[in-house]
Amino acid sequence: xxxxxxxxxxxxxxxxxxxxxxxxxxxxxxxxxxxxxxxxxxxxxxxxxxxxxxxxxxxxxxxxxxxxxxxxxxxxxxxxxxxxxxxxxxxxxxxxxxxxxxxxxxxxxxxxxxxxxxxxxxxxxxxxxxxxxxxxxxxxxxxxxxxxxxxxxxxxxxxxxxxxxxxxxxxxxxxxxxxxxxxxxxxxxxxxxxxxxxxxxxxxxxx
Numbered sequence: 001x002x003x004x005x006x007x008x009x010x011x012x013x014x015x016x017x018x019x020x021x022x023x024x025x026x027x028x029x030x031x032x033x034x035x036x037x038x039x040x041x042x043x044x045x046x047x048x049x050x051x052x053x054x055x056x057x058x059x060x061x062x063x064x065x066x067x068x069x070x071x072x073x074x075x076x077x078x079x080x081x082x083x084x085x086x087x088x089x090x091x092x093x094x095x096x097x098x099x100x101x102x103x104x105x106x107x108x109x110x111x112x113x114x115x116x117x118x119x120x121x122x123x124x125x126x127x128x129x130x131x132x133x134x135x136x137x138x139x140x141x142x143x144x145x146x147x148x149x150x151x152x153x154x155x156x157x158x159x160x161x162x163x164x165x166x167x168x169x170x171x172x173x174x175x176x177x178x179x180x181x182x183x184x185x186x187x188x189x190x191x192x193x194x195x196x197x198x199x200x201x202x203x204x205x206x207x
Contacts, residue, residue, distance in 0.1 A: 001207050002033035003200050006177040008170050010041045011091040014071045017115040019174040019186035021080055030196050037161040038095035041173055047126035049089035082119045089126035093149045097131050099157045100148035110138040
């Protein structure tokens with residue numbers, strides 16, 4: 001029996017990037033039925049982005065620097081490169097594109113590509129044309145991705161994701177529901193492996 005995992009995440013969250021890659025790494029070890037729910041945590045950020053220094057006050061700099069030291073170390077432990085974004089940008093186009101990709105059968109490659117574009121290359125993932133090109137890199141038709149980003153039905157799915165997050169009292173990302181049990185925040189692959197092993201044992205015991 002598959003282990004059901006629901007993951008609420010957003011492309012502008014570094015911990016979501018780490019959490020996504022950890023789950024992707026562990027997928028071959030477990031029978032996971034993963035439901036990804038794109039959840040836009042900063043809808044106020046515009047597609048063109050905002051310079052990071054305009055969002056963070058000078059008093060935030062030390063805390064931000066310390067936070068990114070921890071994030072970088074955590075990512076490195078998982079074999080990931082990550083850089084602090086210089087612009088904070090809307091994730092709406094990227095989230096809609098991945099809803100489209102999921103409908104086509106597999107969004108993992110595109111999700112990973114979008115995370116790398118934002119957190120490694122410093123790309124503006126609020127730019128619908130750029131997101132469509134990333135989709136094309138992952139084997140999707142660029143024009144279809146462009147149309148999907150504008151399509152009302154994918155906008156509705158994002159709204160439904162936000163509603164589901166509210167109904168399940170999600171207050172931050174990433175939030176995982178492993179079965180019915182919530183888990184907030186990115187975990188190391190070692191710890192997540194232990195969590196999934198225990199969850200799998202529960203599933204087997206109750207089957």
